[in-house]
């Protein structure tokens with residue numbers, strides 16, 4: 471297939487690209503960032519701004535993708551620092567992608583939604599369909615993006631699909647999400663021996679290990695359309711408190727000093743998100759099944775972060 475990935479220089483895209491290349495797809499990237507050194511050779515890299523409609527149209531027109539993975543976004547914490555930019559990138563950008571897909575007849579558009587699309591005050595296991603009243607600009611733009619995609623599906627017959635990702639963990643550099651505290655416990659814990667998390671110990675939101683998230687992306691794209699009863703799906707695997715994450719790291723990194731110095735604005739964002747998601751619809755419609763729980767993820771992630779530190783790769787700054 472011909473595949474266009476927007477925002478592929480980020481945490482998800484960096485791990486997704488090699489998989490797509492391995493599977494033999496012809497991959498084009500559209501990202502405001504420059505082509506990174508480790509990008510697989512066959513990938514065509516287009517540097518551009520997703521808010522610029524002509525640039526997006528040109529990239530889609532030139533690459534004529536069968537499938538667009540639309541990942542480009544400004545995440546929650548950065549979005550609160552610059553809400554106007556988040557609005558433009560996340561909402562105007564999504565509109566540009568959908569419109570390009572309509573004009574140049576892209577078969578399918580995948581949308582990376584988020585637990586942040588929900589708002590506060592929901593039950594502990596949040597169902598796939600419930601009133602969504604997010605209180606962050608990131609959440610507002612993501613729920614609007616879901617609805618825009620559904621509009622394009624209804625009005626123009628676009629095959630629009632998406633998942634609501636939990637906070638994602640991998641050995642890469644996170645992109646400014648409020649869930650980043652969990653990953654920093656592993657990375658900073660191993661790199662410096664200590665980390666003070668910006669949340670309360672009892673903070674609890676859904677998380678997922680990146681290999682599961684990537685599998686979800688690929689499996690949903692391959693699912694027969696007639697089996698799908700909706701366009702956007704909750705997916706879930708790990709729901710643990712920050713203290714439980716800290717304990718998982720402590721059990722594997724002797725002597726590590728993990729503490730909590732909550733930043734009220736960031737804790738308030740975490741409080742506005744679900745604690746756990748109900749992903750029954752994804753399981754029933756396209757067989758979604760996570761492989762990693764907190765223990766299995768911690769074993770694998772620690773080995774990967776250690777390997778990166780040995781290679782002396784640049785570490786993320788909390």
Ligand SMILES: NC(=O)c1ccc[n+]([C@@H]2O[C@H](COP(=O)([O-])OP(=O)(O)OC[C@H]3O[C@@H](n4cnc5c(N)ncnc54)[C@H](O)[C@@H]3O)[C@@H](O)[C@H]2O)c1
Nearest residue numbers: 477479480481482502519520541542543582584635638645
């Ligand atoms: N990482 C998570 O924990 C998480 C959780 C839920 C949902 N998501 C969603 O998954 C997607 C990918 O997330 P990520 O963690 O890789 O994000 P990231 O911040 O690491 O990467 C975002 C990418 O978008 C690009 N980008 C930003 N502004 C742009 C612009 N104006 N034009 C073109 N490209 C631009 C950046 O250069 C970057 O490569 C996003 O849509 C995000 O909302 C991520």
